[in-house]
Amino acid sequence: MHSIFTFLILLSLTTSITHACFTAKWHIFVTNDINDDIVAHIKSGDDDLGNHTIPFNGNYNWSFCNRFDGRTLFYAYFWWGSRYQSLDLFNSDIEDICAVKILGTQNCYWLVRSNGFFVSAYNRTFSDRDWKLKKTWNY
Ligand SMILES: *[C@@H]1O[C@H](CO)[C@@H](O)[C@H](O)[C@H]1NC(C)=O
Ligand SMILES: *[C@@H]1O[C@H](CO)[C@@H](O)[C@H](O)[C@H]1NC(C)=O
Numbered sequence: 001m002h003s004i005f006t007f008l009i010l011l012s013l014t015t016s017i018t019h020a021c022f023t024a025k026w027h028i029f030v031t032n033d034i035n036d037d038i039v040a041h042i043k044s045g046d047d048d049l050g051n052h053t054i055p056f057n058g059n060y061n062w063s064f065c066n067r068f069d070g071r072t073l074f075y076a077y078f079w080w081g082s083r084y085q086s087l088d089l090f091n092s093d094i095e096d097i098c099a100v101k102i103l104g105t106q107n108c109y110w111l112v113r114s115n116g117f118f119v120s121a122y123n124r125t126f127s128d129r130d131w132k133l134k135k136t137w138n139y
């Protein structure tokens with residue numbers, strides 16, 4: 001047992017020095033497809049990424065290492081004028097949608113549209129077939 005712990009400590013030191021991940025590394029992109037500014041406040045249990053204004057066609061993106069137990073959760077609050085919504089941007093359900101690679105950084109794309117919040121493993125041109133609707137805006 002002792003050598004396993006030593007190994008894990010050395011491994012986590014090495015990964016933190018190189019900024020690599022022992023678990024899967026994820027990169028999340030939130031693109032605003034509304035012809036107006038939106039504000040996104042993204043958080044996890046450990047991190048508060050703060051408020052970000054995303055202009056039309058702009059994106060906010062960040063990356064992280066998945067937790068060892070695979071239970072990483074990022075959630076967000078969105079404002080668009082008088083409209084508001086909160087939703088998970090990364091959880092095990094979204095991980096299943098976006099986990100398409102065997103090696104390397106996994107990407108997950110969110111598209112915020114007037115008709116709702118869509119997710120995809122690929123940054124394709126919008127279509128209902130390629131993007132999965134997860135929530136609509138609250139009025
Ligand atoms: C983030 O932006 C929203 C909408 O503009 C605002 O209501 C909220 O107070 C802001 N939060 C912070 C911490 O600035
Ligand atoms: C990700 O965000 C950075 C700013 O944090 C920006 O420079 C970069 O262009 C964004 N990535 C993409 C693919 O737009």
Ligand SMILES: *[C@@H]1O[C@H](CO)[C@@H](O)[C@H](O)[C@H]1NC(C)=O
Nearest residue numbers: 029030031059061109123124
């Ligand atoms: C998605 O693709 C479009 C069109 O190629 C590009 O303009 C945009 O920057 C891409 N977004 C991200 C987040 O990579």
